[in-house]
Amino acid sequence: xxxxxxxxxxxxxxxxxxxxxxxxxxxxxxxxxxxxxxxxxxxxxxxxxxxxxxxxxxxxxxxxxxxxxxxxxxxxxxxxxxxxxxxxxxxxxxxxxxxxxxxxxxxxxxxxxxxxxxxxxxxxxxxxxxxxxxxxxxxxxxxxxxxxxxxxxxxxxxxxxxxxxxxxxxxxxxxxxxxxxxxxxxxxxxxxxxxxxxxxxxxxxxxxxxxxxxxxxxxxxxxxxxxxxxxxxxxxxxxxxxxxxxxxxxxxxxxxxxxx
Amino acid sequence: xxxxxxxxxxxxxxxxxxxxxxxxxxxxxxxxxxxxxxxxxxxxxxxxxxxxxxxxxxxxxxxxxxxxxxxxxxxxxxxxxxxxxxxxxxxxxxxxxxxxxxxxxxxxxxxxxxxxxxxxxxxxxxxxxxxxxxxxxxxxxxxxxxxxxxxxxxxxxxxxxxxxxxxxxxxxxxxxxxxxxxxxxxxxxxxxxxxxxxxxxxxxxxxxxxxxxxxxxxxxxxxxxxxxxxxxxxxxxxxxxxxxxxxxxxxxxxxxxxxxxxxxxxxxxxxxxxxxxxxxxxxxxxxxxxxxxxxxxxxxxxxxxxxxxxxxxxxxxxxxxxxxxxxxxxxxxxxxxxxxxxxxxxxxxxxxxxxxxxxxxxxxxxxxxxxxxxxxxxxxxxxxxxxxxxxxxxxxxxxxxxxxxxxxxxxxxxxxxxxxxxxxxxxxxxxxxxxxxxxxxxx
Numbered sequence: 001x002x003x004x005x006x007x008x009x010x011x012x013x014x015x016x017x018x019x020x021x022x023x024x025x026x027x028x029x030x031x032x033x034x035x036x037x038x039x040x041x042x043x044x045x046x047x048x049x050x051x052x053x054x055x056x057x058x059x060x061x062x063x064x065x066x067x068x069x070x071x072x073x074x075x076x077x078x079x080x081x082x083x084x085x086x087x088x089x090x091x092x093x094x095x096x097x098x099x100x101x102x103x104x105x106x107x108x109x110x111x112x113x114x115x116x117x118x119x120x121x122x123x124x125x126x127x128x129x130x131x132x133x134x135x136x137x138x139x140x141x142x143x144x145x146x147x148x149x150x151x152x153x154x155x156x157x158x159x160x161x162x163x164x165x166x167x168x169x170x171x172x173x174x175x176x177x178x179x180x181x182x183x184x185x186x187x188x189x190x191x192x193x194x195x196x197x198x199x200x201x202x203x204x205x206x207x208x209x210x211x212x213x214x215x216x217x218x219x220x221x222x223x224x225x226x227x228x229x230x231x232x233x234x235x236x237x238x239x240x241x242x243x244x245x246x247x248x249x250x251x252x253x254x255x256x257x258x259x260x
Numbered sequence: 261x262x263x264x265x266x267x268x269x270x271x272x273x274x275x276x277x278x279x280x281x282x283x284x285x286x287x288x289x290x291x292x293x294x295x296x297x298x299x300x301x302x303x304x305x306x307x308x309x310x311x312x313x314x315x316x317x318x319x320x321x322x323x324x325x326x327x328x329x330x331x332x333x334x335x336x337x338x339x340x341x342x343x344x345x346x347x348x349x350x351x352x353x354x355x356x357x358x359x360x361x362x363x364x365x366x367x368x369x370x371x372x373x374x375x376x377x378x379x380x381x382x383x384x385x386x387x388x389x390x391x392x393x394x395x396x397x398x399x400x401x402x403x404x405x406x407x408x409x410x411x412x413x414x415x416x417x418x419x420x421x422x423x424x425x426x427x428x429x430x431x432x433x434x435x436x437x438x439x440x441x442x443x444x445x446x447x448x449x450x451x452x453x454x455x456x457x458x459x460x461x462x463x464x465x466x467x468x469x470x471x472x473x474x475x476x477x478x479x480x481x482x483x484x485x486x487x488x489x490x491x492x493x494x495x496x497x498x499x500x501x502x503x504x505x506x507x508x509x510x511x512x513x514x515x516x517x518x519x520x521x522x523x524x525x526x527x528x529x530x531x532x533x534x535x536x537x538x539x540x541x542x543x544x545x546x547x548x549x550x551x552x553x554x555x556x557x558x559x560x561x562x563x564x565x566x567x568x569x570x571x572x573x574x575x576x577x578x579x580x581x582x583x584x585x586x587x588x589x590x591x592x593x594x595x596x597x598x599x600x601x602x603x604x605x606x607x608x609x610x611x612x613x614x615x616x617x618x619x620x621x622x623x624x625x626x627x628x629x630x631x632x633x634x635x636x637x638x639x640x641x642x643x644x645x646x647x648x649x650x651x652x653x654x655x656x657x658x659x660x661x662x663x664x665x666x667x668x669x670x671x672x673x674x675x676x677x678x679x680x681x682x683x684x685x686x687x688x689x690x691x692x693x694x695x696x697x698x699x700x701x702x703x
């Protein structure tokens with residue numbers, strides 16, 4: 001893996017909110033076809049780090065490289081042409097408009113007359129949904145009247161329809177029932193096999209262990225360490241999240257306390 | 261309605277959420293097959309009820325063509341701005357400056373036409389009206405854009421910026437002439453204000469009506485073909501035919517009402533003398549037809565509805581109103597969208613000011629005074645949610661008609677203006693209250 005050029009490389013990223021250093025000199029990379037788990041407690045800086053990549057929040061300093069080339073990402077409009085798509089924890093849907101309009105929001109299909117081609121967008125959305133959620137219905141109603149799983153499907157459809165190369169998923173299963181969670185997990189495996197690089201941000205250590213190839217643990221705005229999933233136990237990762245120390249630095253007593 | 265809908269096997273498309281299907285009664289299901297906006301339909305019924313109600317109270321005098329025509333022309337200035345206000349409110353903003361903007365643009369134009377332009381290009385220059393109109397639109401757009409830039413790029417709340425605009429523009433209106441009334445405007449320009457001479461005539465009105473009927477049929481046909489092409493569910497044929505027939509009948513009856521309004525005798529005599537026409541015994545029958553301002557309003561309504569529903573900009577305005585953060589994350593340039601929205605309403609104010617000044621044949625210090633309240637009321641009565649994200653252009657225009665029909669009717673039966681205000685205020689609160697209740701129940 002080390003010989004290949006990473007799909008995404010973030011170097012020495014810093015983001016501060018007022019006096020608080022939310023992300024402090026963080027470097028992280030991601031390869032094509034890889035799932036990188038990003039874990040950490042509340043306020044560890046996971047989401048902020050990902051926002052620096054998706055353009056939702058500009059980094060104060062640091063470098064972002066795509067395919068080894070430096071890029072500037074200041075707004076979401078910069079990230080999308082680079083193939084960086086995000087599924088936000090809040091889903092970030094415009095609740096008052098229908099599913100096709102949300103899927104194509106900001107990238108509408110137009111007729112040759114310069115008008116919105118709603119039929120073509122509905123058609124494309126129906127096709128994506130066949131793959132994501134075959135039971136999906138309600139292409140013509142505001143998404144606020146859809147179920148949680150269906151809304152999630154709309155958010156995912158928006159991210160994968162445009163040939164994403166990098167997918168950022170922020171707590172993708174947090175609000176879902178068991179059946180839908182399985183569906184999302186299957187989807188992540190499928191996208192990975194298609195060569196998409198995925199940042200999986202999650203609280204759920206089991207989710208991450210199930211899906212990720214590597215795991216980066218954040219603690220108080222810094223990366224504690226990045227580990228290969230196969231070389232660690234859940235307890236060790238849990239220890240990194242809670243104590244902010246690498247497995248080799250932890251004492252037996254500290255590990256024992258985790259279970260206390 | 262009931263027998264029609266029961267004759268149809270089933271009209272439930274898979275898109276219809278099951279929870280709603282169970283509670284919908286047969287007549288409502290028929291309406292759903294028609295795919296008509298129920299709220300708009302309700303407003304048309306309300307407007308008809310108001311007109312008929314006043315008609316009964318006044319023993320038919322109220323619904324004479326002359327009153328309907330006056331009512332229509334009177335609604336135009338507010339209705340034009342209400343289409344823009346709807347877009348502003350949908351985007352979770354507000355514009356309180358529209359009335360003052362109408363004042364400042366109207367006054368500027370009156371000064372242009374009576375003082376500045378005659379010196380430059382001469383009195384009665386044939387291009388006078390179009391130059392003035394262009395300046396009005398540009399000036400309105402500029403002022404709107406100025407406010408929009410402060411709102412969008414400096415992040416000052418629109419309520420405050422446009423409240424400032426309300427005061428500033430009214431002050432500027434006064435400053436232009438130190439409060440002096442300016443009159444008259446260019447004769448061609450005056451046509452914009454309506455009246456017998458400012459109408460397009462009987463024959464032209466039938467042509468316009470016929471064109472609209474063709475357009476309705478064309479739109480229904482192409483819409484159906486489009487949905488067929490992608491294999492989407494289409495509405496039943498009987499519904500298409502019914503919508504088309506009712507639409508055309510409505511258009512033609514509106515034309516008929518406008519054409520029933522004849523030139524008054526005095527004007528006919530003047531016109532006959534000027535053109536050497538011998539007036540026969542029974543008098544000369546000249547149909548006024550659709551007034552120019554009403555034609556302008558129709559064009560604005562169609563144009564704004566097109567922008568709101570068929571163009572990217574409109575989609576973005578709705579998205580911003582639904583979830584501003586999501587719109588930004590979706591890659592929409594939200595600031596520029598908001599700014600454009602204010603440029604648009606500014607231009608509509610310029611157009612509205614032109615019509616108001618043409619109708620008055622000049623400009624007074626209080627031109628457009630209080631418009632902001634009527635415009636916002638029209639928009640909200642027309643189904644626009646002040647929380648943003650919801651609203652329609654035709655609804656706003658109907659809302660303007662409902663509000664003016666009420667006040668025109670009340671003054672027609674001799675109620676003083678404070679009483680009219682009481683009624684208008686009450687109707688506003690009741691209409692929005694009912695709407696809020698319905699929406700909550702629909703959840």
